[in-house]
Every structure is written in structure tokens, then in C-alpha cells.
Amino acid sequence: MNPGALRPFVEAFTGRLLSLGYTHLTVLGYEAPARHFGQWLQNTKIAVAEIDDNVVRRFARHRCRCPGIRQATRLSIKYVNRARRFVGFLAECGAVTLSEQVPPCPDENEIFAFQAWLRRHRGISERTVWRHGRMVMRLLPALGPDPMQYNAALVRQVILDEGKRSSHAYLKTMTMALRGYLRYLAAHGLCHSGLDQGIPTIPQWRLSALPRYIPTADVERVIASCDVTMPMGIRDRAVLLLLARLGLRAGDIAGMRLDDIDWREGTLRVRGKGRRESRLPLPQDAGDAIIAYLRDARPIAACEQIFLRTVAPHRSLASASVSSIVSLALERAGIDDPPSRGTNLLRHSAATGLLRAGATLDMVGTVLRHRSIDTTAHYAKVDVNMLLQIAQPWPGSVSC
Incomplete structure (x- = not known):
């Protein structure tokens, strides 16, 4: 297929993949969707500057009659995802401008600030930071939008309700995340202090099992x-x-x-x-x-x-x-x-x-x-x- 105006970008794209260590066979697997995408743009009279998320979705849905040796009329998800990666490369090169992501909601902004506080003051790993943020986000609808309205009874009830649909280990980790979130809010004057003491303790015999080992x-x-x-x-x-x-x-x-x-x-x-x-x-x-x-x-x-x-x-x-x-x-x-x-x-x-x-x-x-x-x-x-x-x-x- 002839990628037309995208030919230089296809060559640069394959060069990037080779420099990352991809095998030649894998690079060919990425080059074919990129060339196909360029051919389809020519057939549909779409300029390179007009490429956006909607154009990529149209490419994914089109019934393929493009020249070449393809047998299938519909594109697979894997094939389309490789074309999306090529479009992402075009965006990196400045050839196209993709639509910006939907701005985060106020709750997400608060979670981002909480995660930044964890990184700076708690010294925990990035994986734990992400997990704590995800768990607190799950609890926010039950807690309500205004942290100044939180009280010990509400905090306790939220955890008890979660306990009815969560495993023991998951609930224990969730209480840890919520305890950190309430301390973050209190440190910034966004809620009453001491609410972390209202979180119920999840009973567990600490170090009760034998160490799991092999000879x-x-x-x-x-x-x-x-x-x-x-x-x-x-x-x-x-x-x-x-x-x-x-x-x-x-x-x-x-x-x-x-x-x-x-x-x-x-x-x-x-x-x-x-x-x-x-x-x-x-x-x-x-x-x-x-x-x-x-x-x-x-x-x-x-x-x-x-x-x-x-x-x-x-x-x-x-x-x-x-x-x-x-x-x-x-x-x-x-x-x-x-x-x-x-x-x-x-x-x-x-x-x-x-x-x-x-x-x-x-x-x-x-x-x-x-x-x-x-x-x-x-x-x-x-x-x-x-x-x-x-x-x-x-x-x-x-x-x-």
C-alpha cells in the first residue's frame, strides 16, 4: 500500500521501533497498519492535518477495500491498536494534534493532591500510592463531597458497608488508605482532626501462620x-x-x-x-x-x-x-x-x-x-x- 504523504513518517516510525529492539518481523507487523492508514486517508480524501481520534475510529470501522493482499474485510483490534500507535507517533512528531483528554473531575484533583502528599511525606512506593488513590476514589461517593461534613460515625459506617462486599485482606488495605487520606485532609485543614481514629480495626492475628518456605x-x-x-x-x-x-x-x-x-x-x-x-x-x-x-x-x-x-x-x-x-x-x-x-x-x-x-x-x-x-x-x-x-x-x- 502507498502511504502517500505519510511515507516519511512511516519510515521514521519503523526506524524508531528498530532502535527500541523490536525484531524485523515485529516491525513489519507495525509497518503494515501504518501504510494501510496512509492509503485509507488518500482514498477518503482526509488531509494529514485533519487526523484526530474520530478519524482513527472511522478507520477502525471501515469495510476494507483498500489495495493490497489483505483477505479480511474487517480490521482486528490488534491491527487497529497498532495503527493507533502510529498516530500517537505522528502526534509526538507534531504532525497531528489529538484531542485533549477530558479534564479530571474535582474528586480526581483531590486524589491527585493526596497521592502527591503520599509521595512527599510517607515514603511509600509508586504502586502503593496508586493503590491508595484508587481505593479512596471508590469510597468518595459514600463519604460525600464535603470533607468538613465527615464524622466518626460516617467513616465507621462506610468501612462496615465495604466489609459486606470485600474480602478481609482487601478491607484491611482499604482502611489503611482511608486512614492516610483523612490524615492528609486534617493536615491541610480540610476536615476535622482525629477522624482517622474512628476507622474500625480489622481483626487479624498478626504473624499467626508459619512462614511459607521450601527446603x-x-x-x-x-x-x-x-x-x-x-x-x-x-x-x-x-x-x-x-x-x-x-x-x-x-x-x-x-x-x-x-x-x-x-x-x-x-x-x-x-x-x-x-x-x-x-x-x-x-x-x-x-x-x-x-x-x-x-x-x-x-x-x-x-x-x-x-x-x-x-x-x-x-x-x-x-x-x-x-x-x-x-x-x-x-x-x-x-x-x-x-x-x-x-x-x-x-x-x-x-x-x-x-x-x-x-x-x-x-x-x-x-x-x-x-x-x-x-x-x-x-x-x-x-x-x-x-x-x-x-x-x-x-x-x-x-x-x-
Whole structure:
């Protein structure tokens, strides 16, 4: 197909995709909708300057009679989305001006301000900031438009009503988000102070369950399951070694940057919860695996994060992707019924392994970067050797 006046932009678009690391086959898959869109503009006598969201929707709905070797008369959603991406590229180049997004409603403006306050004063991750904003937005219709009218009875009733249609864990997180929102409003004089005390406590036995872990032999099987002849296997092995040796969280892996490693000192800087930074010793095998990844498998990309996606666009891994690496490794290792399938499984296994190797709770807490010793004491439940020393013999039957 002949894209007409859009030909230079199609060439620039495909060049951009190639520079991002897309394969030639994938680039061809994006080039075809772009050329088709240009051909359709010529057929319908629409100028490039007239392209907007309505034009793209018309292109998506048209019954295709354009020249070429296409067999289908209707365009698939995937095909149209690729054409939309090309139109977005045209907007970046300044060739077209797309209609502006609908301005946010007043409630959304207030939520945006609340999220900005969380970033500045609470030190929580961006994922948690987004989640808190979404949860508060869900509660706003029940709370009402005027925060000065909020009272303890209203706040309590809103949470109790949510409890009838939400899970226990979701409700607990929602109370945390609402508590932060009420504190934000009170700090800015937008509501009465102390309303966060009116939020009912969700009952839960803290640290009541046993840590979910797998034996050390199974951890080594999980690490050995990676195919180091492939770039993805080299990356996954480095990720699994860091998780298993240092008990890192998924977010720690996703946010790890190239300058976080001090190769001369053999240490790793980890940015944990609450903007806290810690220096941990970098194990030899984990360090060697990172070097192998940087040398042989990491894509060339202008990205500060160490671990990147293996397919284009080559951007940093998300926390969910890190958890998927663990889940897939468990399947490859033949561990069919693990107690969990995310990164916390290896974190709990690392703590359990340290305790059974003779480490103290203080040492484990330092490696896992716990704020409270009570959190680390959770792992004492699986320290069988220590429990045997303090366990009392069963008295048996006692005569009257």
C-alpha cells in the first residue's frame, strides 16, 4: 500500500521501533497498519492535518477495500491498536494534534493532591500510592463531597458497608488508605482532626501462620532450572540467586540500578520500604551471575535498571514479572505444590535457611531489613533445633 504523504513518517516510525529492539518481523507487523492508514486517508480524501481520534475510529470501522493482499474485510483490534500507535507517533512528531483528554473531575484533583502528599511525606512506593488513590476514589461517593461534613460515625459506617462486599485482606488495605487520606485532609485543614481514629480495626492475628518456605535443596533446584544458553535464562538465574541468597523483595529487583553495585567493595545497595537504603554483601555466585548477564544477555538500552525485559521495548522489569520468574522456575524444577509461588517464597526460604545454619534472629533481621524484631521472630517458629531445647516433655496421664 502507498502511504502517500505519510511515507516519511512511516519510515521514521519503523526506524524508531528498530532502535527500541523490536525484531524485523515485529516491525513489519507495525509497518503494515501504518501504510494501510496512509492509503485509507488518500482514498477518503482526509488531509494529514485533519487526523484526530474520530478519524482513527472511522478507520477502525471501515469495510476494507483498500489495495493490497489483505483477505479480511474487517480490521482486528490488534491491527487497529497498532495503527493507533502510529498516530500517537505522528502526534509526538507534531504532525497531528489529538484531542485533549477530558479534564479530571474535582474528586480526581483531590486524589491527585493526596497521592502527591503520599509521595512527599510517607515514603511509600509508586504502586502503593496508586493503590491508595484508587481505593479512596471508590469510597468518595459514600463519604460525600464535603470533607468538613465527615464524622466518626460516617467513616465507621462506610468501612462496615465495604466489609459486606470485600474480602478481609482487601478491607484491611482499604482502611489503611482511608486512614492516610483523612490524615492528609486534617493536615491541610480540610476536615476535622482525629477522624482517622474512628476507622474500625480489622481483626487479624498478626504473624499467626508459619512462614511459607521450601527446603534448601529445592531452592537450588529452582536456580539450576534456568537455561543459561539463552538470554532469558541468564537473566532469570541472576534474579533467582539474588532472591535466594539475600531474601530481596520483587520491588528490590525491579528497581535495582547499575550504580547500586560496588564491585570493588563487593556490596549491593538496596532501596527498601520507606525510602530506606541498606548495604548488603554481594554473594560471589550472585555477583558472577550478574556479570554474566551484563556481559552476555542484557539488551543494549538507555535504562538505569539492571534487569530488563528480553523482548522489545527493553524497559525494566515490573514487580509482577519478577514474581513470574519465580513461578516459572518452580514449574521447571518440578515443584508441583509449593506453599506459594511468588518472591516471598524465596525470601522466607532464605530466612529459614539462615536460622537453621546457626544465624541469630538479629542477623536474619539485618539481612531481611526488618524494622521490628517481632517480624523477624516470626521465623523462630521453624527453628526446630532451638525449639527442641526449650520444649517440655508431655506429662502424660497424671494420677489423682
